[in-house]
Amino acid sequence: DAGVIQSPRHEVTEMGQEVTLRCKLISGHNSLFWYRQTMMRGLELLIYFNNNVPIDDSGMPEDRFSAKMPNASFSTLKIQPSEPRDSAVYFCASSFRTSGGKNEQFFGPGTRLTVL
Amino acid sequence: GQSLEQPSEVTAVEGAIVQINCTYQTSGFYGLSWYQQHDGGAPTFLSYNALDGLEETGRFSSFLSRSDSYGYLLLQELQMKDSASYFCAVPHAGNNRKLIWGLGTSLAVNP
Numbered sequence: 001d002a003g004v005i006q007s008p009r010h011e012v013t014e015m016g017q018e019v020t021l022r023c024k025l026i027s028g029h030n031s032l033f034w035y036r037q038t039m040m041r042g043l044e045l046l047i048y049f050n051n052n053v054p055i056d057d058s059g060m061p062e063d064r065f066s067a068k069m070p071n072a073s074f075s076t077l078k079i080q081p082s083e084p085r086d087s088a089v090y091f092c093a094s095s096f097r098t099s100g101g102k103n104e105q106f107f108g109p110g111t112r113l114t115v116l
Numbered sequence: 117g118q119s120l121e122q123p124s125e126v127t128a129v130e131g132a133i134v135q136i137n138c139t140y141q142t143s144g145f146y147g148l149s150w151y152q153q154h155d156g157g158a159p160t161f162l163s164y165n166a167l168d169g170l171e172e173t174g175r176f177s178s179f180l181s182r183s184d185s186y187g188y189l190l191l192q193e194l195q196m197k198d199s200a201s202y203f204c205a206v207p208h209a210g211n212n213r214k215l216i217w218g219l220g221t222s223l224a225v226n227p
Contacts, residue, residue: 031213033214042217042218042219042220043159043203043217043220045214045215048213048214050213055211055213056211056214091158091159093159095213097213102147102149102164102166103207103212103213103215104149104161104164105159105161105215106161107158107159107160108158109157109158110158
């Protein structure tokens with residue numbers, strides 16, 4: 001299995017531009033998580049989907065951020081317009097629901113976003 | 117609310133043993149997970165403890181005491197490649213699909 005795939009790996013853009021990050025889940029997984037990681041705030045959950053349905057978007061910073069999951073294997077995170085404070089590493093992770101609380105999450109390699 | 121505390125940095129030498137502690141506050145508890153993240157890499161799952169006691173996986177062990185809301189990750193026979201950040205995490209009390217993360221402990225292994 002190729003694991004979770006993210007693209008692009010690096011993105012440099014200018015303030016005000018639209019940014020789209022992409023994620024392909026591991027086949028058979030039914031939950032998808034978008035995270036943002038910075039030195040100051042650590043790993044923050046932005047939104048997660050279960051069976052393609054957004055379950056919790058309470059971590060989405062503001063209306064400039066949106067996420068979609070058009071099918072069981074693919075998701076996008078869009079920032080429009082982007083701002084310098086959005087600079088961070090964005091990870092997506094997938095998991096397969098099991099009983100109990102283990103819920104091991106498999107992370108993609110991340111997208112390093114720099115907004116100038 | 118839920119929160120986790122772990123030391124920000126730990127330094128050790130090759131061959132040594134190091135313990136990374138994690139204390140948590142949560143209204144409902146399912147278990148404690150540990151993840152490893154190398155610089156520039158992605159977090160990867162190390163272990164999960166739902167019950168009290170020590171779980172061993174090779175050089176790494178993880179311990180949980182639910183009565184003390186405390187756990188630790190024990191790394192033995194340290195190697196340079198163990199230099200990384202280590203995160204503890206617990207499932208969200210209201211929705212155990214979500215994880216609440218500690219801020220991570222940066223481990224530096226020196227020769």
